Amino acid sequence: MQVIIAGSPGEVASLAADRIERLLARHKAAVLGLATGSTPIALYQELIARYHRNQLSFREVTTFNLDEYVGLAPEHPQSYRTFMQRQLFDRIDIDPRNTHIPNGQHCPTEEAAAYETRIRSLGGIDLQVLGLGRNGHIGFNEPCSSLHSRTRIKTLAEATVRDNSRFFEPGEFMPKLAITMGIATILEARQILLLATGSAKAEAVRTMVEGPLSASCPASALQQHPNTLVIVDSEAGSQLSQCEYHRRVKIETDRLMDAERSRP
Numbered sequence: 001m002q003v004i005i006a007g008s009p010g011e012v013a014s015l016a017a018d019r020i021e022r023l024l025a026r027h028k029a030a031v032l033g034l035a036t037g038s039t040p041i042a043l044y045q046e047l048i049a050r051y052h053r054n055q056l057s058f059r060e061v062t063t064f065n066l067d068e069y070v071g072l073a074p075e076h077p078q079s080y081r082t083f084m085q086r087q088l089f090d091r092i093d094i095d096p097r098n099t100h101i102p103n104g105q106h107c108p109t110e111e112a113a114a115y116e117t118r119i120r121s122l123g124g125i126d127l128q129v130l131g132l133g134r135n136g137h138i139g140f141n142e143p144c145s146s147l148h149s150r151t152r153i154k155t156l157a158e159a160t161v162r163d164n165s166r167f168f169e170p171g172e173f174m175p176k177l178a179i180t181m182g183i184a185t186i187l188e189a190r191q192i193l194l195l196a197t198g199s200a201k202a203e204a205v206r207t208m209v210e211g212p213l214s215a216s217c218p219a220s221a222l223q224q225h226p227n228t229l230v231i232v233d234s235e236a237g238s239q240l241s242q243c244e245y246h247r248r249v250k251i252e253t254d255r256l257m258d259a260e261r262s263r264p
């Protein structure tokens with residue numbers, strides 16, 4: 001697991017966009033795994049800006065989102081499908097037929113199995129973007145999720161329901177169930193990019209990076225993945241005991257990249 005502690009949420013977004021830009025430069029038809037929540041919004045804005053500057057095209061890209069609320073129609077204002085359309089898909093040149101999000105109105109068991117099959121049939125995910133729940137969840141894999149889990153229905157933890165209630169109007173129905181890629185499904189992505197910003201995520205970041213591998217912190221499963229990059233801002237990284245080490249790794253990596261770029 002490589003950890004980059006960026007100076008600001010804006011830098012987190014820009015470093016993450018660099019990774020995606022680099023992937024698309026060598027693989028125009030890449031398969032991206034995408035996430036919802038507040039954290040990736042700045043990344044999506046950066047990708048949209050780069051698309052407008054003709055730095056990026058999504059014409060041949062395929063996407064798979066991590067999760068969707070059970071019971072919400074795709075066109076529901078709070079569905080993750082609506083979120084993705086508004087935050088990214090409607091603002092870039094992606095072919096809508098290549099964007100995949102579980103359908104919260106289909107039978108969850110059948111939908112989950114079909115989702116796994118669709119991911120596999122398109123060659124698997126090249127790069128998976130992840131946010132991080134305050135309780136250490138990734139996707140909607142709440143604490144105690146099996147580290148071998150596949151896409152399935154999950155009950156949301158109370159903390160998650162509380163955290164995500166900010167997206168719903170007071171008194172509005174908020175689903176307590178979701179279909180989510182499993183932890184084993186996520187770990188099959190060839191590259192993982194986890195983003196976290198703000199002090200509310202500091203403890204979860206520390207447990208994910210430095211804690212024991214444990215189902216109590218589902219994100220700690222990423223310690224087993226051979227190509228995971230965690231990009232946090234200084235607040236989210238504030239509880240890491242190896243802060244200085246991570247900063248030095250970034251300086252050395254930047255130097256190496258500059259040297260690569262300036263090679264004739």
Ligand SMILES: O=P(O)(O)OC[C@H]1O[C@](O)(CO)[C@@H](O)[C@@H]1O
Nearest residue numbers: 036037038039131132133139160
């Ligand atoms: O970025 P936020 O809004 O803090 O959300 C963090 C996590 O919570 C979720 O939105 C689900 O609760 C995840 O998709 C995300 O990884």
